[in-house]
Amino acid sequence: MHVLFVIDPLPGLKAWKDSSVAIMRSLAARGHAFSFAGMGDLFVDQGRVRVAATAMRLRGDADWMGHGWWTQDADARDCDLTEFDAVLMRKDPPFDMEYVYATHLFDYAQAQGARVFNAGSAIRNHPEKLAITEFAQYTAPTLVSRDMARLRAFHAQQGDVIVKPLDGMGGSGIFRLQPGEPNLGAILESLTELGTRTIMAQRYIPEIAQGDKRVLIIGGEPVPFALARIPLQGETRGNLAAGGRGVARPLSAHDLELARAVGSRLAGRGLLLIGLDVIGDYITEINVTSPTCFVEITEQTGFDVAGRFVDALQQALGAV
Template sequence: MHVLFVIDPLPSLKAYKDSSVAMMRALAARGHSLSVAYQGGLYLEEGLVKVVSQAITLVDGADLHDHAWWREREAARETVLSEFDAVLMRKDPPFDMEYVYATHLLEYAQAQGARVFNSGAAIRNHPEKLTITEFAPLTSPTLVTSDMARLRAFHAKHADVIVKPLDGMGGTGIFRLQQTEPNLGAILETLTDNGSRSIMAQRYIPEITQGDKRILLIGGKPVPYALARIPLAGETRGNLAAGGRGVAQALTPRDLEIAEAVAAGVAGRGLLLVGLDVIGDYLTEVNVTSPTCFVEITEQTGFDVAECFAVALEQAVAADPAGDAVGAGVA
């Protein structure tokens, strides 16, 4: 296969721990060709979705802490997106309007025969924080609103809550509001932009001290290990970007119950790879843009997550050789 990664600039990636790089390495090891493109390289001309792409080769034995782990194989070229055997949308948020436009272009490309994973429509239609509302029995009490009075009432009812923006990543903008929070008003005003922007409030889950677990679904099946991202002392955020420490652990029966419920719920929606966030017994997020933690799980358990993904991608492409299923059949 020739696989295109729509991705952030390669020099900006921390290759030694980046899940997209792990995917590339697994695919290259299985004999597949690689190209990369940036979001701005997607364009539509005379009805066809095209891309400016760069074919690359991974350097054998390269130090992944350095930037010389890849090299250009040939000059950049412009082509229709459907020419690639598979297109992986792996650009990190922010999920701004440019990202939304890109999902539309990817969706149009699928109608023209491109095989896109995760599909453009699936990424756009599964906002990572809001999607948990489809699985309310699995979640902690949750409120989504811009109304200050409702947020204050929710806080008064539950006494200890987490509030966060709907478009944040890496733990940015997350606050814990305990019963006697003196800055309650200021925090809510800031996050909601004085009542003009919806945010999410959730009852605080004390088990965060044991880790915010990332559970991966690949091809509708849960990876048998999660990465528990354990917060720094005094922190309420387990995100690795916020200083959390990642500890791989086998899925618990409750983890498996949550993973299987979500997998069944999103089956057939064009989601080959999904990252679930679970704290204690509760689902807190469903990540579909660029789920991570491949490397940490693999290094600590020996379960090769990237290899598992590469096999699932091969199977998904083989199941849709004409590129006309528009992501159907993958969970």
Template sequence: MNLLFVADPLDHFKIYKDTTFSMMREAQRRGHRIATCLPQDLQWKSGDVVKATVRRITLTGDKHAWYTEDLVETRALKDFDAVLMRKDPPFDAEYIYATHLLEQAEREGATVINRPRSLRDHPEKLAVMEFPQFTTPTLVTRSPEAVKDFHAEHGDIILKPLDGMGGMGIFRVREDGLNLGSITETLNKGGAQTLMVQRFVPEIAQGDKRVLVIGGEPVPFSLARIPQGSEVRGNLAAGGKGVAQPLTDEDWTIARAIGPVLAARGLLLIGLDVIGGSLTEINVTSPTCFQEITEQTGFDVPAMFVDALERQLQG
């Protein structure tokens, strides 16, 4: 197969933990050919199809010079067997524009994973609204008054921006309400932006678990991202410690309920964030943790992903 990865610059990859790299490595191991491009390389012109300037690469196995560039060419996206959208957030206007270009490529015959329309339709924090039976009490609002009322009801809360990533912009406000007004003003920009508020889940001390679901099937191990020191955030980017562990009964229940629903919408890979038994986010843009789970448990997550990709393309 010829695979095109739409991703961040290759020179920015941290290959010792990068999930996109692990996908590429497994695909090449099976004899598939790899090409990459950036979102800004995508273009469309009337009377033509969506094309991109792509780099054909070969992985070397050297952790320093980890790839060689074999060819740079302009190709139609429909000429690839699959186009994998693996651009990291932010989920901003340029990301959305890229999904529109990718959706046009779909209309021209390309197979895009995850499906562009579904990427747009499932913003990672708001996607939990569809599954309220699994969430901690949650509020989505611009209203400072609504935030105050939510705090009065639940006491210990978490506030976060809808466009944050890696734990950026997350605040905890306890029962004393210290700085609640200032934090709200900071996050909602004086009422101009929507924010999310959730009741604090004390099980965060045992980790914010990333539960991966591939082709509607849960990976049997999660990566619990455990906050360190006085930090409330478990995100690896915020210094959390990643510990792989078997899925709990609650994890299985959540993953088996949500996974097939979203897989049917063209989301081959999703990452559910679960604290205790509460779903807090649904990651669809570029879910990670493949390498950490594989290295700690021996369960080959990249192989499970490429298996699912091959089945989809052959089916």
């Protein structure tokens, strides 16, 4: 099997904990080959979706803490996406128009016979914050709007809310608005860009103190452990990028219920890998672009998350 990773530049990856690198290591252990490309390496020529892809190998003396963990076999070559057994979209957001264009190219490539995971249309049709609206029974009170009066009324009704941009990642742009917040107007004006940009407001969930849990769903089945991302003292964000501490825990019965409800509905839509963000009893986001936390869960529990992903990929390809 030969797998193409559409991914961020390799020198910038933190290989010791990067989930995409963990998938590469699992593929290599099974004797599979892989190549890499950036999103900007995708192009259409004479109606065919093609890519400038570079074959790569993991070094036997890999320095996972540095940049010496991979080597390329040759220069990039132009080829059809159909030449690969699977294409993995592992490019991190921001989910801007270039990202949207890439999902369209993946759709065209799939129509030509390529196998893309997660599928382009599935990524595009399930924006990570808005996708929770399909599962309102599992979410805290939520408002999506750019109307300042409506957002102010929601805050007055709920008292303590979280507001965030729809296209942020890693905890960026998230604010907690408590009762009597003196900067309420300024924060809402800034996030909505004076009422021209839609944002999300959610009732604050106090259980964030126990962690913002990442629950992984692979091939429709939940991984039995979640990574609880515990906020720093005085922080409201548990994101690892915002300084949160990751602690792996077995899924609770309620976590399992949430994951099975989401997995059973979404797995058939071209979403091989899903990452739920769960605080307390509530889903706060459904991540479908490049969900992470593989390595942290594996190191703390011994459960081989990357191996589970490769099993599911092989099954999806009929190459068990």
